[in-house]
Amino acid sequence: MKTFLIARREALAYLTSPGAYDIVFVFTAITGYLFIDGISRPFPEATVNRYVGSITFSMVFLAPALTMRLFAEERRLGTLDLLLSSPVSDWQVVLGKYLGVLSLYALMLLATVFYAALLYWFGTPDSGPVASAYLGLFLYGAAALAVGLWTSSLTANQTVAAILGVGILVLLSITQLAAPATGGWVATVLEEASLVTRFSDMRQGVVDISDVVYYLSVITLFLFLSVRSVESKRWV
Amino acid sequence: MIEVENVSKRYGDAEAVRDVSFRVDTGEVVGFVGPNGAGKTTTMKVLACLMPPTAGIARIAGFDTVDHSADARRRLGYLPESVPLYTDMTVRQYLSYMAALRDVPKARRAERVSEVIAAVGTEEYADRRIGTLSKGFRQRVGIGQAVIHEPAVVILDEPTSGLDPAQRIEMRSLITNIGREHAVLLSSHILSEVALGCDRIVVIDRGRVVADGTLPEITAAAGLAEGSSTESVFLALTGTGERAEP
Incomplete structure (x- = not known):
């Protein structure tokens, strides 16, 4: 119950902060531009395949921008002390903040459904890949936000939190590039650990349970690390 | 009720609070006074369940701040120094x-x-x-x-700092009202500030409690005649000189 209370407070804080509108503006500008680019080429296809890439690309930078305030700002302002001296568990605080930012991301994704609607209006896209791509986008974004939440919990400096988050997300997006240079199980790990490789099946219309499990694992891992980080503040 | 028993808090090599003990009963307003960096905020953070003491026990309404933190926090109201x-x-x-x-x-x-x-x-x-x-x-x-x-316990860290004189007076009567039903601990680095509104005063210096009692009692503890200025009592108990916050 308190988890949802905190989630609601965080979601409302985004809606009243200019920073969040900046981020949503940049997000819709990038995805909108690449959508137009995709359909204005010769022989356009009625597929979401082109613009979904712009969403995953922009979330590498925008997810940490969204999450950086969640803990870092509260820590700097001292409001975190009030939260932590209230009868609220560390899990409730972390999950609440996470659900708050996740609901904003869901709204952002919802805005891009407009592009898909245009495809349906002017063409006949295959609905399977559209649905699987959106499932993938949601999971991908959710994982990126969990990473950002964790980096925000590490510091009182929002800039440091954002840069660290972008760094981790970029690394997690390019691990597969090093795979060919290595071999054996290392190559497999590098290939499978990539946030991007996991998403590429889904944008083609394939929902592999292992991909879903992968994203859920990343989310769980970083939420767990966030709880640990908040807990550790009590033990300094 | 607040109980602090032999609490010490160490940050690395620096000992912010050493073997501090005192209590605050329900219906009592106690002033927690000391120079900047004496360990007031550290003690209050321990009481607010924000960090465990290195040694000793702190209890809020009978609940240990470490082992029964959730129960303690349910009975606690806390205002940090920066008013976040x-x-x-x-x-x-x-x-x-x-x-x-x-x-x-x-x-x-x-x-x-x-x-x-x-x-x-x-x-x-x-x-x-x-x-x-x-x-x-x-x-x-x-x-x-x-x-x-x-809450049973209210902890206020420097609630009157940065206020003008009229606001201080209002704040004092507000706190006195709260004190009727709660155990209130409030900190200040100015003795005269808490001498008026508080039932008892705990003076802390360099992490140690150096006096605990009513104003006449701590004046006597300082070895001064009754009616001495609060500044001279404060200086006699704590000595002079600046110290860095831990």
Whole structure:
């Protein structure tokens, strides 16, 4: 119950902060531009395949921008002390903040459904890949936000939190590039650990349970690390 | 009731608080006085369950701040030194959020929030965003959140710092009112500030309690004649000189 209370407070804080509108503006500008680019080429296809890439690309930078305030700002302002001296568990605080930012991301994704609607209006896209791509986008974004939440919990400096988050997300997006240079199980790990490789099946219309499990694992891992980080503040 | 038994807190090699013991009973307002860097905020953070003591035990209403932290926090109202508030919320939104986080039943929440808004004298600004309020009013909202759930224990870290004289007087009567039903511990680095409103004074210096009692009692402990100025009592008990915050 308190988890949802905190989630609601965080979601409302985004809606009243200019920073969040900046981020949503940049997000819709990038995805909108690449959508137009995709359909204005010769022989356009009625597929979401082109613009979904712009969403995953922009979330590498925008997810940490969204999450950086969640803990870092509260820590700097001292409001975190009030939260932590209230009868609220560390899990409730972390999950609440996470659900708050996740609901904003869901709204952002919802805005891009407009592009898909245009495809349906002017063409006949295959609905399977559209649905699987959106499932993938949601999971991908959710994982990126969990990473950002964790980096925000590490510091009182929002800039440091954002840069660290972008760094981790970029690394997690390019691990597969090093795979060919290595071999054996290392190559497999590098290939499978990539946030991007996991998403590429889904944008083609394939929902592999292992991909879903992968994203859920990343989310769980970083939420767990966030709880640990908040807990550790009590033990300094 | 607040019980502090032989609490020490060490940050690396620096010992911020050494073997501190005192208690505050229900219905009592106790002033916690010492120079900057004496260990007041550290002790209060230990009491607020924000960090465990290196040694010793702190209890809020009988609950250990480490082993029964959740029970202790349910009975605790705390105002940190910097008066942290969510500036994007209105006074009413903020207080009702805090009330919900601290288990005030939903049916009673709106009524309790209005009560507290009246008690701390912020009716006029109830629906204004906290970010637009002056320091004095923010301080009142800060005290409001500390008592919103009618906790057994209220801990206020420098509640009067940065206020003008009229605001200080109002704050004092506000705290005296709170003290009727709660155990209140409030800190200050100015003895005269707490001498008026508090039933008892605990003086801390360099991490140790150097005096504990009523103003006449601590004046005697300082080896001074009754009626000596609060400044001279403070200086006699703590010595002079600046020290860095740990």
